[in-house]
Amino acid sequence: MAQYLARVELIGDIGFGEDAGGPYSYLDECMASEGFANTVTGKKARQLPVGTYVGEFTVPTHEVAVKAIRGVKRSGKEGRVFVASMLDWAAKNLISLDGSTTENAELA
Secondary structure, eight states: OEEEEEEEEEESOOOOOSSTTHHHHHHHHHHHTTTOBSEEESSSEEEOOTTEEEEEESSOHHHHHHHHHHHHHHTTOEEEEEEEEESOOEESSOEETTSOBOSSOEEO
């Protein structure tokens, strides 16, 4: 399986959504239904920036892009989508699921 990163920017009239999380909260659910997560795990599980997703798939990059586009369409919104394969990652200042942030770069 290859790891992929997808970045989605909602465009047009995105509204505020029906819940406190806004339109990206519902997008997160729609992207999850296509196999994407908005968290990464290193030393701790970390929340990715809004509209950023990762996933492991056995299909080529263009088919992963189709999955991401399907997730956006399922949300009822329009969006710009970028998908790339990745080998590893590093991060700074991501929020962990327990609320703390990374002070130094964290590697996967």
